[in-house]
Every structure is written in structure tokens, then in C-alpha cells.
Amino acid sequence: MTRAIFRAVPPIRFTIRFPNAATRVWIARGALASLGRETRRVTGATRVVLVTDTHVGPLYAARARRALRHAGIETDLVTVPAGERSKSIERLAGLWRRFDDAGLSRAVAVVALGGGVVGDLAGFAAATWLRGVPWIGVPTSLLAMVDSAVGGKTGIDLPSGKNLVGAFHQPSLVIVDPALLATLPARHRRAGLAEVVKMGFACDAPLFRVCERHAAALAVGNPAALATAITRALRVKTRIVSRDERDRGERTALNFGHTVGHAYETARGYRGVLHGEAVAVGMCVAARLSVRVAGLDPAALRRLERLLASLGLPRRLTGVRAIALERAMRHDKKRDARATRWVLTPRMGHASVPQPITTRLVRATLLDVGARI
């Protein structure tokens, strides 16, 4: 049975090394209880600002504070509204003010307890406070566990686009506690799986096959299946970001599906579509383009669509016009002076160097997957 297959997922500890930084990663059920001890050990902090949001705070902030207090660490708690809209200049300035009120000096640290939004916002505030103080990620969503919590990309959005403002600032420590997924709504859990599928399809075919083989268990949130997927995805991500911290080469593969994904979120005003759902549809667009211009086997596209379907993820755009997506893509940060560049997959598990694609072909593909004229 599925449970038997996945039973042995032991606690895992590893370190991601970068030219000027290192991230300790600690994956274990119940790891949240070690937050204080690990924070003390890695950063030496005796005081932290704990940043969370209105969804996660009521569930886990008290446990996080308790773990910190047991290690002799004082906590200032900052709770921001849940949702992408908190990645704003105003919230960033609010965090800076709170850091100032807390007397946050170079001797202390920031803890981000939440999903990708909290990590991006709190990590960027840490990157820019006193020109950089340490931060610790405690991802609570599957998406953050497998993707955004490691790699050091932090930032905020502008009204015209996501992540236009930000910094590379590696967390000193990332604590991945799969037990926290028990409270994650099923839809958010499925959305997180989209990033796992992405890492498989664009970077690591064995990971994609694991997802295919255990799609049913993943779809219903089997904890051991999730723990396996998280661990494998983090290994893939680690391999890539440690070789290309600043996103100038190999790491661009991780943007597979994100050109349309980000544009879809922007065009929808971040309403009604989760990031992972937008990436799922974005992958379908990128894979179709890959079939058309990069020689991807159409069978691979069909496998991708089938896997997304069995994970309960969307494959089609809804409620959006092609022209709105195109406008948003022009604002995407991967644009150069002339054209948006696309990460394509000549074959499964292998991404190409980002390349421009003709507006006409993009338009046709967007219409194919459901954009309105």
C-alpha cells in the first residue's frame, strides 16, 4: 500500500552552500518544536521578530513562540494580512518600522512563519534592514516548502507586476515540518504540487515519474507521499540554486511555466487563482510552445496534462483575455528590451536557455488553452 511504500522518510539535515552564504535545511515531522534551539545554534540570536499572517498565526505562532522561548529567545510578533497583497511597499515599510521599534540590530534575526508571501516579504525586509540581518524560513505551505523557502529570492510586488522589487538574501536556516501541512486547505496543497511537477518536468525526470506513480496518494494528501515529494523536490532545487545562486544560468529552468503563470495572476488581480494553479496552466502553455518550437515529444505534453489533471490542477486559463496576459508579460521581469523570453523543455527534465517567441505563436497558444480574444 501507499503508506508502506513511503513509510521510511527519516528526518533529513543538509546544508546548501553559496559563494557568500549557507542555508541549513532541517526536514522532519515535528521540526517546528526545534525552531528555538536551531535558531540559537545557527544565528546566535537572543531576540527575533516573528513575521506571520492572519491565516497561519492563529494556528502556529504560539507554538513557534514557545519553541523560541524555551531556547531563551525573546519574540516580537508581527502579523500581516494573508494573501499576495501583503507583498507591498506599505507592508514592507511597516516591517521596517517594527524592526526599528524592536531595536532589531545585527545581533538578532527575522523568522518568517508562513507561505511564500510571508517568506518573500519578511526575507526582503531582513535583506534590507541594516543592509542585511539573518532570517529563518518556517514554510507552512507545500509551495513554500518545496520552492520559495530555499534559494534566497525575496521581494515584493508593484501594482504592475510580481517580484519587481527584491533581493537575493539566503535564509540562514529553513525548517520544513510536513506536519504543518495537516491544516493546509486541500486546494493550496494541490497548488503546491504544481511546483513539484514543474521541478520534475523542467529539471528532473525521475521526480516527475515519482509524481506520476504516486499521483493518487499525493492528490489526497498522504503525509508520507508528501514528505517524499518534498524531500526529493528540495534536493533538486538545492542542486540547481547552489550552482546558480543569482539566476543567471541553470536556475532559469525553475521559471518554467512562470511567464504565463505570473501574467495570469496579474491579469486576474491575484483573485481566484493560486500561484500554483497559475503555474500549472503556465506549464501547459510552455509545454505546448515546446512542442511547437523546441522539439518536445507531444507525448510528454500529454503526460504533463494527465498528471496535472490527476492532481486536481487546472490546465486551462479562465476569465482572462489574451491581450491582458500579453500586457502583463511585458511587465514580467524576465523581459529584455525587445521581448519576453520563455523557458522551454526540449525534453522532459531538461529546460532550454530562455528564448523569445513570436507574439503570434504565443497568442495562438494562449487561445488554445482558453484565453478569450
Next chain:
Amino acid sequence: MTRAIFRAVPPIRFTIRFPNAATRVWIARGALASLGRETRRVTGATRVVLVTDTHVGPLYAARARRALRHAGIETDLVTVPAGERSKSIERLAGLWRRFDDAGLSRAVAVVALGGGVVGDLAGFAAATWLRGVPWIGVPTSLLAMVDSAVGGKTGIDLPSGKNLVGAFHQPSLVIVDPALLATLPARHRRAGLAEVVKMGFACDAPLFRVCERHAAALAVGNPAALATAITRALRVKTRIVSRDERDRGERTALNFGHTVGHAYETARGYRGVLHGEAVAVGMCVAARLSVRVAGLDPAALRRLERLLASLGLPRRLTGVRAIALERAMRHDKKRDARATRWVLTPRMGHASVPQPITTRLVRATLLDVGARI
């Protein structure tokens, strides 16, 4: 005569190497005319956002744009109000919006044409736009030429303190054109000399002696004397920042005089006192403390005060209460959880590791140099 002594100051080109970056420095009278060619050569940019202020823009923006245009580089001009108050969240957000309007992508660059405020603000905006785009410093004040333009410290102020928010982001290129000093008001020129004196007193006794020997020529703005001082100061700064980019060791020596200096500016609301003037007084405080607790020869303190006097720089605090300075120091970023730490000079040209000093001794010294009770 002075002129003869300084005649031979040839154009100088060198590169400052950091673990992950490099800054080309180009010092020459008339170097502004090469801005376009050098920008193209170093960054490959074909489009820049040129950031300047309301004082410098009318004097030099047209020449800068012409130089850029001759190299085939398009320019978007952004002019911010002159003065420290432009290092604000609002101006930063305004620059981000302008970058967005200009379609500023990773293929282009930011040029900061102005003094320290413009460099800090534009450099920080460049550091955080798309997680870092290249920037070029064209310092127009003596203070920026000798100090802030190299080393990659960028940032903005909060109402409660200077440079609380920022990043390390090395400029790709710094163009130092001493001819631009012709339009710098004498008071600002003298204030810039305070940072040269600081580098001598805290890091390089030969530089201090050069300042002493040619104080009269420097005080009246002799161009050759200034060019010599700039070149020597930049060499000292280069040596220090290339060994300690992130300000964790040797580089803290450059904060000599800045603990009180920053607090003085804050307590005065950045009105009526220039940064260099505040640093001059701050050095007098730090040197007095050095005599009291670090074994500095009192004769060195007297030489410092005499040199500052002959350069027309203040040695005493005016219009400020000790308690206001102490409050501002507690907000200074060099504070740790317990106490402000001071850079002291056990002997001229040598700074100590920053250390706490008792409140009582600091208070007594502040009163000695003119703070009101």
C-alpha cells in the same frame, strides 16, 4: 609652490575586486565626457535611468546625457529634490515606479549623478530592482568622490535614523571627475575634506600628514591639491573595502566619528549641519574618548583639532542637547542589544574594534564639546 607640488596628477584607472563583484574606477579631470563610452564598455547598457537632484541636474545632467547619447545610450532622467530628505521610502518607491515606466530590465543600468544622497538612493533602488541591476556612480561632491561612491553601501533613512534600510550593491563603474568640484560650494567642499581627514586619522597616518602639509591649499580648493587628496583617499578606501566588503571587520574603522556624527545630524533634523561637518565634530568626540580609554596620545587629538580648524571645519556641537544625541545614538545601526559601540583610535592611523563605552563617559565628553545639558 603648492601648484608645482601637485602638478602631476595623471588620470588614474583601477579596479576594486570583491568576492562577487568588481568596481572600475576612473579618476580624471574631464572624465564626465567619457561617461557614455565607459558605461557601454563596462555594462553593455543601451539604456539608462539617470538619477540626479535639483542642485546637480541643472549643472551637469545635460552634459551627462550628451556623453551617453554619443555612445548610443538612451536616457530617462529622474530628478529628486536636493538634500538628505530624499533618502526616503517615498522617493525610493518613486524611483521603482520610474524604473517600471522606463521598462528597466536586467539589460540596462542606473546612473547616479550627484552627491552621497543621490548615490545612496539610486544605488539602493538599483540594488533592489529586479533583485539587482548594475549602477554607475558619478559623484559630484567631494564627500561622495572620496567616500560614499565606492564600497557599495546604499540605502535610505527612516525618520528615526540614517541608513537603517539598505543593501551592499557595488557600482560597476565610478567616474570621478574633479573638474565637477568647481561648482561645489566652498562649505560643501570643506565638509568633504572631513572624510579625507577621517581616513587619515583612523586608517592611514601618511594621508593625515598630507592633509596637514597642504591644509592651506585644500582649504581654498586648489584643484591639484584636491585631486591628490581624492586619489590617495580612494586608494585607502579601496584597500579597506576590498578586504572587508560587508563591514564586519576592518571596514568599521571608516565609521570613526560617525557614531556622534549621525546622531548629531538626526538630532538636528538634518538641518544646518552637513554630514562632513557632523563627522568633524564626531571625530573630536571619538578622539577625546580615545585619549581617555584607548591610550591615544593627547598630542594626536590636538593635531586633529588643529587640522580641522585650518580646513574651516567645526570641532564643537552647537544647538543640540546631550540627551537628544544619546537618544539618536541608540537608534544608530552600530548599536547592539546593549550599547552603542565606538570606533576608537589607540594611535593615529589605527582604529580599534568597535567597543561599548559607559554612558557617563560619553555624556561628559559630549558636554565637553558643546552639547547642552
